[in-house]
Amino acid sequence: MWLSMISVLAVLAITINAQQQYITTTGPSPRTQCSTAASWSQPNYHFAAFQYSMSETIRVATSVPAPTTTSTYAAPPDSLTSLIPSISYTTWGKWDPNTTASANDTDNPYGNAAWTALWEAANPPNFTEQALYSTTVEPTALPTSELILPPADYFGPTDCYQFPKEFMFGVAGSASQIEGATAEEGKSPSLMDVLVQDDRPKAYVTNENYYLYKQEIERLASMGVKYYSFSLAWTRILPFALPGTPVNQEGLQHYSDLIDFVLAKGMIPTVTLLHFDTPLQFFAGNLTATQEPPLIGYVNGGYQNETFIDAFVNYAQIAMTHYADRVPVWFTFNEPLLYSSDGKSINNVIKAHAQVYHFYKETLGGTGKISIKFNDNFGVPRDPSNPNDVYAADHFNSFQLATFCNPIFLGIDYPDSYKQTVPDYITLTAEDLAYIGGTADYLGIDPYTATVVAPPVPDSIDSILECTTNSSSPYSPYCVNQTLSNPAGWNIGYRSQSYVYITPTYLRLYLSYLYNTFRKPVIITEFGFPVFAEAEKVDLSDQLFDTPRSIYYLSYMSEVLKSIWEDGVEVAGAFAWSFADNWEFGDYDAHFGLQTVNRTTQERRFKKSFFDLVDFVNTRS
Structure with missing residues (x-):
């Protein structure tokens, strides 16, 4: 009875805020723009x-101007x-599991022998670095032929909105996913080096961005991208992770x-301080713990270690004292729920x-902004007129966000x-x-897609509450039934490589939920789209002409503009995932990039969607 009463009260509270309905109608789609259709009878x-x-018309991308x-x-x-x-x-060296030379500074707890021992203890599976580069590559200017915009799509956005002057538009990447140079110049092992234990590709080479970053930035600036969002590798700055241990100068x-x-x-x-690549020290020598399924998220990220808070704050303070004069926006964690x-x-x-927030604002006196990035595949009620489904959506979203x-x-x-x-x-x-309270200037969110939510047992809120006390329930920990289709049986969006993608359809609703619930400007820290089976396309021209991704990005940004101008939601910026x-x-098959990467030559090529996205934003800026 107590559960039932709580359920009823919760339903009444949530139902008031339901904002969408399914409206049944018949006949063809209306063409409201065709007010003079009758005069075209013959x-x-x-x-x-x-x-x-x-x-x-041949147009060339407009490069970011040099700073004045x-x-x-x-x-x-x-x-x-x-x-x-x-x-x-x-400084330390490079770890090569096939080397025969041994460091002789065994008396130094942080010397080369101790650093090598970290890698030997990690023993990353199938470790090999078939890298092309071992030193920073100097950039070269891009030829005009690479910067010519592709033919425009026949259908496109028709809005007349502008982005606010202070709107931040850019692209994003993360250290373990792009850098390579995994065991070079003193970097020690992280969770990313041991997480994938099967025969799938590892992060050992990735995009060799560690040595190619100048050419990477040259390409982005040539396209007209203003903001570059990236993460630091904790183990590259502090190989021994903990306070009091030496900083890696390189x-x-x-x-x-x-x-x-x-x-x-x-x-x-x-700058993001931690994007999943936790130092292995926080698993206390038990690396099998990295494979243990967590109770909450998808991966055991080691955050529960009793030394974690002090160590993370120490690492953040080192990074901020060295870079805060030049970095205006900081993110502490990327999607922490997934690795909790x-x-x-x-x-x-x-x-x-x-x-970290209090250190930056009060001790260091930083005048920039600090935020944190969250994940949530926005839960929408399967039937928004059904209060039980609305309650389930609220339960799902509040667990992940609130x-x-x-x-x-x-x-x-x-x-x-x-x-x-x-x-x-x-x-x-x-x-x-x-x-x-109040320790974030923005609400960072990675709203890739949405999921359709209902109680585990249809029309039973009690089934949600019963699940919360049963960790072995197949619906735990979110305790809702997640599906991909609406009540009519249609998938709510296009099936991409990894998700059903319909975010533009629900994005305004989501942004309104975030802004009006948590009362801070929203910054979209990642949004992107892996075209289905793009990795299987043999011809480069087919990879470059990625119209489904263009449709995703342009409809997404159109909804951002509507959210700003029609709903009054302060959206501070948007960073596309990923720039390549x-x-x-775990693999290279899910292609989120705005550029292709040739895994043999490391050559990059701009995709059509990159031109379309940048042109959309710059046209409205």
């Missing part, structure tokens, strides 16, 4: 002299490093050089994030959906909430 057939009247001013967002590094405990700098300098080159090309860097194992993980992420966003943005407790489901959650005190096909955590 065509006028006639002969005329024929001539070839074809014409095509320099902006700073904190004091220079020399005056900031005194704010943190004294650090030492050193890794630290690499990211400094990268930031400088981004700025030199007129672009603006945004239990309640301790969630607690550690939230508290580590808050400490678990972090309630404390961070609103300074209030975890949602019931989380506390009912995760028995070991850490209680947040009033002091905790006061410290954590890369390692998608």
Whole structure:
């Protein structure tokens, strides 16, 4: 009875906010733009002299102009490093499992022998680096022939909106997915080096961006992209991960050089501190734990380790004191729910994030912005007129988002959906909430797609609540039934390589939900589209002419404009995933890239969607 009463009250509260309905109608689609259709009742057939009247406008992408001013967002590094405990700098070498030479500095706990031992302990499966480069490649200017826009699609956006002046548009990537140079210049192993244990491709080479970053930035700037969003590799800066251990001078300098080159090309860097590649030290020597299924997310990311908060904050402080003068936007974590194992993980992420925010704003005096990126394949009710389905959607979304966003943005407790489901959650005190609340300038979100949600048992809210107390339920931990189709049986979108993609259809609803629920500007930190079976296309011309991706991006950005101008939602920016096909955590077959990558030559080529997306944004900027 108690569960039922709670269910009824929750349904009444949620139903009020339902915003969409299925409307049944018959007949052809209306053409509201054709107000004079009746006057075209009879065509006028006639002969005329024929001539070839074809014409095509050739346009070239507009490069980002060279910077004329320099902006700073904190004091220079020399005056900031005194704010943190004294650090030492050193360098290490390259790990090669086939080498016969051994380091002889065995008395140094952080020497080459100890660093090599990290890789030997990790013993990454099938390790091989068939890399083309071993030093930074100097960039070359792009020929005009590479920057000519493709023929425009017949159908396209018809809006007349403009993006606000401060809107941030750019492209994104992450260290483990693009860098390569996995065991070079002092980088130590991370979760990404041992996570994939079968015969699937690893991240050992990826796109060799570590040595090709200058040419990469040259290409992006030539296309007219203003923002470049990337992540640092924690294990490249702190190979031994923990506070008090030496900083890798080569890794630290690499990211400094990268930031400088981004700025030199007129672009603006945004930095993510942790994008899934947790140092292996947080698995306490038990690397089999990396393969254990977590209770909450998809992967055990090691966040629950008792040393994690202090170590992450120390790493963030080192990065910020060295780069904060030049970086205007920081993200602490990427999609932490997916790599959270239990309640301790969630607690550690939230508290580590808050400490970094306070350090940056108060101790360091940074004037830039700090955020955190979340995932949520937006749950939409299977039947929005059914209060049970609406309740299920709210339960699903609140578990994934409000678990972090309630404390961070609103300074209030975890949602019931989380506390009912995760028995070991850490209680947040009033002091905790006061410290954590308001510690983000944006709500970062990666809204790729949506999922259709209903209770596990149709029309039974109690089936959701019963699932929350049964971790062995096939519906745990979200405790809803997720499907891909609407009540009529149609898939709600196009089947891509990895998801059903319909985000443009529900994006405005989603952005409104985020903005009006958590009361902060929304920044779309990733959005992208892997065309089905693109990896199987043999001819380069077929790979480059990726019209389905163009349709996705242009409809997506059209909905962003409507959200801004028609719904009053403050969308601060959008970063497309990804600027090039890369390692998608286990394979190279899901092509999200705006550029192709030849895995033999590492040559990049712009896809049609890249031109279309940049042209759409720049035309409206």
